[in-house]
Amino acid sequence: MSQSAKASTVAAESLLTAVAEQVAGAGDLEGLTRPLLNILQRLTGLDSVYLTAIDWQADQQQILFSQNSGDMTIGEGLVVPWHDTLCRRALDENRFLTTDVPVRWGDSEAARALNIQTYASVPVKADDGEIFGTLCGASDHVAPVPEGTESVMSLFAQLVAHQIQLERAASHARQRARQAEDAARSFQGIAALAEQCSGATVLEEALHGCAGVLDSIWTDVTVRTCHPADEGPAKPVVRAFMNWLIGQQLTPDGAGWWNRRDDPDVFEAAGELVGPDIVGIGVACAMRRGQSAGSVLVLARALPSQGLAAQQMLTGLALHLSLLVTRLELRESLEASYREIERQARLDPLTALPNRRQLEEEGERLRARAVRHGGRVCAAFVDLDGFKQINDDHGHDAGDRFLMQVAVSLQTVTRAEEICARYGGDEFVLLALVPEHEADAFHDAVRDRLEEAVRGHYDLGDASIDYPGASVGVTIQASAEESLADLLVRADEAMYEVKRRRRGEGASGRRD
């Protein structure tokens, strides 16, 4: 091997060693590129060597890293229109080296401005052929670029392209990881929102719970709740949102995000609530028959990082709130039905007076009051004399009409603290609380009151009758301990005593 061949082999080996060291130690694109530019400049002797990036969409080329010597300075960060560059011309002509730039590419303003005479350029290409940028060298004089420079620059360009691809892959992976984290947070958030809605027994409770969840997962937001019943400060914003939705002619799913461009007026209203720096407003409404029954309002000073997921989260929340409203409505109407059934079960269907079951419940309450406050329970048994005859003479319907009118009369003379019930057939019972020292007077007064109430003229449809009156038996508890059942038995007996007397029978007559 000749001396010069030996020398060039040694130079090539030391160059490769230097490059290998730089590549191994490079932490990022800059850490790789700067030493490579340094080696390249020493190797070529060109005034400026640099790496560029091409933005194909913006039609621009930018100097990323450069190394300058002599009079030529190609500044880092410099951006030039791509179509005017020497790189574009070199690429188009597939030309590595040009030593007569002013002659060949005299139309390039950038080359004229920088006074470039010699120019070398290789593309920095991804594996799939995408051109990231160029690796270049330039001098303001005719520079004798050594043989083999093109291969070295191509090798360097490959190393740079490799590094760019690595960094892009890493950035892509980081982005995917962030998206996965965001998605996980969204799912957790939606699960937490669903839990708030499924556990709530009133809408306001769910609205506040969900507002708390959103507040904890999103930063830079103010979360408010709004309910039609409250005239809270968020109400104008929510109303504007609903109008906006209707204006969009969307099927309102009750959720949305919008920005200042969508409706500046809404942002004015929001600004008055929490300050002017709101960039986004989100609303999730509990929908009831196309109207908002209540809402959660998000006023964001920075859009939640979840982006699209943030919208989905509000849509999901609106759905859960709307389901809750439906569930609560169903429960309410079920409860109302139960209450009505319960009420009906305590009423006599013909006269609408309390029936025997309710009489017994109320009677026990009266007994308890008698024990607490002193006093006695008074029971008055009313049996309509000759009722069977009314049925027989005028028919069952007329008998019904008679019973209903008697019930109205008895109800009319029943005082607020008393209870009057249909005990069965043609029997009615009145229960009252009597102060102990008034027992005797009350006994006669209640009997007279009831007899008087029942006696009189009745219009029974096809017929009318003058009814002479009922048998009324009145008893008062012997002591506060006497049971209601015993009291009613005694009242029944007293009534029969009266009935027997009224019939003019002997005292030993028994009930038929």
Ligand SMILES: Nc1nc2c(ncn2[C@@H]2O[C@H](COP(=O)(O)OP(=O)(O)OP(=O)(O)O)[C@@H](O)[C@H]2O)c(=O)[nH]1
């Ligand atoms: N129209 C009608 N009749 C009823 C109703 N419930 C019971 N009755 C009738 O009421 C009558 C009551 O019988 P009684 O108490 O023996 O008849 P009464 O003529 O009043 O006899 P005394 O009590 O001895 O005076 C029976 O004929 C029952 O069929 C009802 O809801 N409507």
